[in-house]
Amino acid sequence: ERIGVLGIPFSKGQSRVGTEYGPEVLRNGGIVRKLQNLGCHVQDHGDVEVIQVENDDPEENAKNPRTVGLTSKLIADKVERVLRSEDICLGLGGDHSMAIGTIAGNARVEPDLVVLWIDAHADINTPMTSDSGNIHGMPLAFLVRELESYVPKLPGFEWLSPCIHAKDIAYIGLRDVDAGERKIIEKFGITAFSMQEVDKYGINEVVERALRAVDPEGKRPIHLSFDVDAMDPTLTPSTGTPVIGGLSLRETYYIAEEVARTGRLSMVDVAEVNPLLGDEKDKKLTVDMTISVIQRFFGNRRGGCYPPGYDIP
Ligand SMILES: N[C@@H](CCCCC(O)O)C(=O)O
Numbered sequence: 001e002r003i004g005v006l007g008i009p010f011s012k013g014q015s016r017v018g019t020e021y022g023p024e025v026l027r028n029g030g031i032v033r034k035l036q037n038l039g040c041h042v043q044d045h046g047d048v049e050v051i052q053v054e055n056d057d058p059e060e061n062a063k064n065p066r067t068v069g070l071t072s073k074l075i076a077d078k079v080e081r082v083l084r085s086e087d088i089c090l091g092l093g094g095d096h097s098m099a100i101g102t103i104a105g106n107a108r109v110e111p112d113l114v115v116l117w118i119d120a121h122a123d124i125n126t127p128m129t130s131d132s133g134n135i136h137g138m139p140l141a142f143l144v145r146e147l148e149s150y151v152p153k154l155p156g157f158e159w160l161s162p163c164i165h166a167k168d169i170a171y172i173g174l175r176d177v178d179a180g181e182r183k184i185i186e187k188f189g190i191t192a193f194s195m196q197e198v199d200k201y202g203i204n205e206v207v208e209r210a211l212r213a214v215d216p217e218g219k220r221p222i223h224l225s226f227d228v229d230a231m232d233p234t235l236t237p238s239t240g241t242p243v244i245g246g247l248s249l250r251e252t253y254y255i256a257e258e259v260a261r262t263g264r265l266s267m268v269d270v271a272e273v274n275p276l277l278g279d280e281k282d283k284k285l286t287v288d289m290t291i292s293v294i295q296r297f298f299g300n301r302r303g304g305c306y307p308p309g310y311d312i313p
């Protein structure tokens with residue numbers, strides 16, 4: 001597999017400083033070398049340029065709309081370019097508004113993609129249903145065709161057209177969903193496995209049902225958007241919106257190993273690492289746990305693995 005690593009040092013989809021340092025701490029944690037050690041061909045494509053618009057007043061309750069919208073366009077353009085030359089793009093964020101651009105860019109190359117959204121949150125508020133006005137809680141609302149008439153065209157978003165259907169999305173890990181989001185999930189029949197279903201069916205059954213729901217014939221490219229707050233905060237404490245009762249390390253490994261096993265990964269987003277939150281121990285734990293999960297999206301299996309073509313001497 002050819003992997004293109006892309007840094008997305010962005011934080012304006014929410015109000016805390018720090019997610020702009022996500023790419024830096026993940027690179028410093030050795031992610032590129034660790035993927036190369038798995039036998040992957042890894043090319044680091046550097047960072048997306050981030051736009052900072054002055055006097056970027058809220059619009060329809062959404063904060064920093066121009067900054068988020070214009071940066072999202074640059075993200076989409078860069079992801080499209082990376083995926084024209086690599087098999088998979090690994091997007092290191094950055095807050096979860098990054099997914100507006102990563103999914104829009106991926107969909108230009110893989111129009112038939114499906115989205116697996118691993119997150120404590122549904123991230124599908126419209127500007128009107130959001131309590132916070134933070135766009136990192138809205139990315140999917142800008143991308144889902146069925147929501148187009150419910151989402152105002154914000155300044156900075158003129159370039160974006162919705163590119164996925166509600167039926168192409170499956171959630172795993174939900175445990176903090178707003179009223180408007182729950183209504184949207186039910187109204188448009190979005191596949192959603194909260195932590196309740198993880199407890200009810202077990203992670204193996206949940207992953208199998210999620211994949212079958214969005215891609216019953218097992219042939220569509222997968223955009224996997226991983227918010228590190230999907231994991232229990234004891235594992236990834238340095239994140240902006242932690243919610244107790246999250247995925248265990250083993251459950252998260254299992255999701256990554258099973259998605260890797262499809263061989264149809266097109267893009268992996270890694271969102272919401274905020275190294276400024278918590279103490280040094282929290283930061284190191286968060287980075288180490290996140291990197292260990294990323295390795296399992298790219299072939300590191302608990303049963304062991306070896307580089308392509310390897311045989312015993
Ligand atoms: N649902 C909340 C929390 C969103 C958390 C965003 C994270 O999952 O990317 C909101 O809309 O502000």
Ligand SMILES: [Mn+2]
Pocket residue numbers: 083086087109
């Ligand atoms: Mn391709």
Ligand SMILES: [Mn+2]
Pocket residue numbers: 119120121227229230241272
């Ligand atoms: Mn989240």
Ligand SMILES: [Mn+2]
Pocket residue numbers: 096119121123136227271272
């Ligand atoms: Mn999220």
